[in-house]
Amino acid sequence: MTRSQSAPQGIVAGSIPLFAGHPAPELLPVRGIGRALAGWDGRPPLRAFNYGDEQGDPKLLDFLLARLNDTEQLGIGRENLMIIPGSTGGVAMLTRLLTKAGDTVLVDAPSYRDALHIFRDQGLVLRALPIDDEGPRLDALAAELERLAAEQVRPRFYYVVPNFQNPSGITVSEARRRAIIEQSNRHGFCIVEDDVYSDLRFAGCAPPSFYALARGENVLRLGSFSKTLAPGLRLGWLVGGSRQIAAFVASGVLRMGGGANPYSAALVAEFCRSGAWQAHVDWLRGQYQKRRDVALAALAEQMPAGVSWTRPAGGYFIWLRLPGAVDVDELERRAQAQQVYFANGRGFFSEPARGRHFLRLSYSYLSHDDMRVGIGILSRLIAQLAG
Amino acid sequence: MTRSQSAPQGIVAGSIPLFAGHPAPELLPVRGIGRALAGWDGRPPLRAFNYGDEQGDPKLLDFLLARLNDTEQLGIGRENLMIIPGSTGGVAMLTRLLTKAGDTVLVDAPSYRDALHIFRDQGLVLRALPIDDEGPRLDALAAELERLAAEQVRPRFYYVVPNFQNPSGITVSEARRRAIIEQSNRHGFCIVEDDVYSDLRFAGCAPPSFYALARGENVLRLGSFSKTLAPGLRLGWLVGGSRQIAAFVASGVLRMGGGANPYSAALVAEFCRSGAWQAHVDWLRGQYQKRRDVALAALAEQMPAGVSWTRPAGGYFIWLRLPGAVDVDELERRAQAQQVYFANGRGFFSEPARGRHFLRLSYSYLSHDDMRVGIGILSRLIAQLAG
Numbered sequence: 105m106t107r108s109q110s111a112p113q114g115i116v117a118g119s120i121p122l123f124a125g126h127p128a129p130e131l132l133p134v135r136g137i138g139r140a141l142a143g144w145d146g147r148p149p150l151r152a153f154n155y156g157d158e159q160g161d162p163k164l165l166d167f168l169l170a171r172l173n174d175t176e177q178l179g180i181g182r183e184n185l186m187i188i189p190g191s192t193g194g195v196a197m198l199t200r201l202l203t204k205a206g207d208t209v210l211v212d213a214p215s216y217r218d219a220l221h222i223f224r225d226q227g228l229v230l231r232a233l234p235i236d237d238e239g240p241r242l243d244a245l246a247a248e249l250e251r252l253a254a255e256q257v258r259p260r261f262y263y264v265v266p267n268f269q270n271p272s273g274i275t276v277s278e279a280r281r282r283a284i285i286e287q288s289n290r291h292g293f294c295i296v297e298d299d300v301y302s303d304l305r306f307a308g309c310a311p312p313s314f315y316a317l318a319r320g321e322n323v324l325r326l327g328s329f330s331k332t333l334a335p336g337l338r339l340g341w342l343v344g345g346s347r348q349i350a351a352f353v354a355s356g357v358l359r360m361g362g363g364a365n366p367y368s369a370a371l372v373a374e375f376c377r378s379g380a381w382q383a384h385v386d387w388l389r390g391q392y393q394k395r396r397d398v399a400l401a402a403l404a405e406q407m408p409a410g411v412s413w414t415r416p417a418g419g420y421f422i423w424l425r426l427p428g429a430v431d432v433d434e435l436e437r438r439a440q441a442q443q444v445y446f447a448n449g450r451g452f453f454s455e456p457a458r459g460r461h462f463l464r465l466s467y468s469y470l471s472h473d474d475m476r477v478g479i480g481i482l483s484r485l486i487a488q489l490a491g
Numbered sequence: 492m493t494r495s496q497s498a499p500q501g502i503v504a505g506s507i508p509l510f511a512g513h514p515a516p517e518l519l520p521v522r523g524i525g526r527a528l529a530g531w532d533g534r535p536p537l538r539a540f541n542y543g544d545e546q547g548d549p550k551l552l553d554f555l556l557a558r559l560n561d562t563e564q565l566g567i568g569r570e571n572l573m574i575i576p577g578s579t580g581g582v583a584m585l586t587r588l589l590t591k592a593g594d595t596v597l598v599d600a601p602s603y604r605d606a607l608h609i610f611r612d613q614g615l616v617l618r619a620l621p622i623d624d625e626g627p628r629l630d631a632l633a634a635e636l637e638r639l640a641a642e643q644v645r646p647r648f649y650y651v652v653p654n655f656q657n658p659s660g661i662t663v664s665e666a667r668r669r670a671i672i673e674q675s676n677r678h679g680f681c682i683v684e685d686d687v688y689s690d691l692r693f694a695g696c697a698p699p700s701f702y703a704l705a706r707g708e709n710v711l712r713l714g715s716f717s718k719t720l721a722p723g724l725r726l727g728w729l730v731g732g733s734r735q736i737a738a739f740v741a742s743g744v745l746r747m748g749g750g751a752n753p754y755s756a757a758l759v760a761e762f763c764r765s766g767a768w769q770a771h772v773d774w775l776r777g778q779y780q781k782r783r784d785v786a787l788a789a790l791a792e793q794m795p796a797g798v799s800w801t802r803p804a805g806g807y808f809i810w811l812r813l814p815g816a817v818d819v820d821e822l823e824r825r826a827q828a829q830q831v832y833f834a835n836g837r838g839f840f841s842e843p844a845r846g847r848h849f850l851r852l853s854y855s856y857l858s859h860d861d862m863r864v865g866i867g868i869l870s871r872l873i874a875q876l877a878g
Binding site for chain 1: 513514516519520521522524525526528529531533534535537538539540541542543576577579580582583587588591592605606607608609610611612613614721722723724725742743744746747748749752753754755757758
């Protein structure tokens, strides 16, 4: 199988990549960034080129501080905020600085595959909480915490994608958030809230963030420009207690590198300052909503009985549960033979066997037509396998 | 003390920052990058925006592969190379993936301060090898390896800045390189060669790299665009065995982030492809050589007897040894009172006390005049303290 040079990350040319959690090319702000570059008039500002302040680009910090206090009512000061090289960079950094090999962290089942990968690279022990439509089940959390207490293990943190979770599309309800914060205070673990999809909400109101509900106590909140601007710029932000942020800012990697991606950060600061980011996000929301609607309609029309799926109110992903007779590995083999690629559910569980009847569909990348065709092929294969 | 918004990373406005290991603003390729952006014609290529291949930007890989085989005779294939977010990103990545807390690594004394910081963040045990004019002393290496063998500890790697070391300006001789490689084979540790200054050689020939001498066995070689282009772009490369590179490429952070800084990488690929990088490096070499000459002349003219310093054949740094009667902390206090800032030697040693008679001067950032004035002030203060 050859990979196309022009298709991004792992997309086979001519295939239907239902797995692809990327923005579609036509949703990337190529012209807008071109205009920001033009604003620089062929002479980017000097601060884009040299080592910068470890906390991050000062103009981008100013912009984000105002926006987060305005839209998310976080009530934070500059000492609570830093720029990071994508939420990836943030997860990698806090994993490196908050944990050591053998430490335990709590994750959802399912959870974000690449975060699980980073935790495994670090040698962490993962304890998984099954989720339902409102987020992690509280009985499972209580039972897990009891087991850990009996083993005299204090988990270092609970990692959660609170809104439109990757892979399930689920949003953790406010009640669950409050209950989890209560447990985190009782058991002394931190909450790492990786909230990269919240700006892509199609309807309704977001519950307050874990950070807001906990009044900033013991919560680290990650945000990103990857979903609402462009992943290739590698920029995000981290909100946390002033002492924790100061410790991260003083870490070896930032000392050595001079803050997160000064060039991209200066460019994005220019883009944001002009109001272009907010306009782009508003437009994107409508685009992704249409794509979700097409995907949900295709599923409703074409999927055989016995298949169920989530109906996300934002973000990129739909989580599909197969009938008990259908194993996802066999479905994957048959789908790939027809050039349809989805994300196998096994990858999203710390115990992969739990994912054997699940798969993730992404509607962020495909055209409406490819989405219908891809879901049609999947539907027929599932019907065949379900016998 | 207030920090200037326009001065980079930690530079006090109006001061003489002899510590600053940054390119001077006038040495940054602002116009050249502006021309590369103009080559994009207000419409950067799509691959700059999305998640990229985990190995790195394909055009930048092509360029570097040809250049490294041509100028460094590495004899490598594409499977031996990956793009990293600055050599920082590489050091952080390989520290995370090759070591765990409590592991031992070998470093030079002195060594690069921010690498020591990253190793400490990871909880590593540092064993330091004193250096002389040809690099780490072989008797010290043998003795350290014997001690470690007696303790049944195998060091994970030896970290070295082989050319124009930060902070000493020293280049490790070919004989030392060969002897160290022999020891690494005998004792089973890896060599991490952080070679970010080698393109800034003013005269003479570079010894072959550790990687070339070891024929790629058990050596990881880091390079960077930070010194020869701009730190703010956060780009470098890593050369290693194909299995190790494949393992790094498959790590959680790269999976999640889609390769190192796709936007910057596409921009730099455009800059390099046009031949602009090589022209810029050739020009930079002359600029830095002049600055070094000014610094060495000022030291020769103004320093009192009893002070000695290195004469680097490239790079950014001069390492100064104070008379035994002069403590660097006291000198630092007095110099700061006169707005002269240098890098205190203590920061470059895993045991800081070893640095109490040393300091690092950098000639990369200052104007010729400021260099003379700064060195003049330091010279008078040292003469006073030496009594």
